[in-house]
Amino acid sequence: MKRREFLKTTALLALMPVAAIAADEDWTHYRPGVVDALLKDGKTVFLDFSAVWCGTCKAQERRITQLMSENAAYAENVVFVRVDWDAYSNAAITFDLEIPRRSTLVVLKGDEELGRIVAGTRREDIKALMDTALAAATA
Numbered sequence: 001m002k003r004r005e006f007l008k009t010t011a012l013l014a015l016m017p018v019a020a021i022a023a024d025e026d027w028t029h030y031r032p033g034v035v036d037a038l039l040k041d042g043k044t045v046f047l048d049f050s051a052v053w054c055g056t057c058k059a060q061e062r063r064i065t066q067l068m069s070e071n072a073a074y075a076e077n078v079v080f081v082r083v084d085w086d087a088y089s090n091a092a093i094t095f096d097l098e099i100p101r102r103s104t105l106v107v108l109k110g111d112e113e114l115g116r117i118v119a120g121t122r123r124e125d126i127k128a129l130m131d132t133a134l135a136a137a138t139a
Helices: 003-024 034-040 055-070 073-077 092-096 123-138
Strands: 027-029 044-050 078-084 104-109 112-118
Touching: 034 044, 034 078, 034 104, 044 055, 044 123, 055 073, 055 123, 073 078, 073 123, 078 123, 104 123, 112 123
Parallel strands: 027 078, 044 078
Antiparallel strands: 044 104, 104 112
């Protein structure tokens, strides 16, 4: 490997944990009651039911993170909540929303579900769901 390529690769690998931390700052980690409180406060909530070991979840996360980096309005107006599937697959929120599996994305505002994606990773679909959330949050 050429020295320049080696240095560039090493620098990128060193920055990866920083990028992951920065991306995580835009997320709220689910705990019972947090979604109800956000909805009661009038917030638009984007739920991501995911597991750390799930490949589809990781693909969705990459798309969401990329879209958030391209448009700061998402993080400024929508509350993104990550629901750990391993911890909450049998929780009330999962049953109440009839979440069929991990890698499910749901947008809520008030008492209404505005949209959902189950196991989808297409950028266009995820962007459309995020745009729905943004439109509801800024209406």
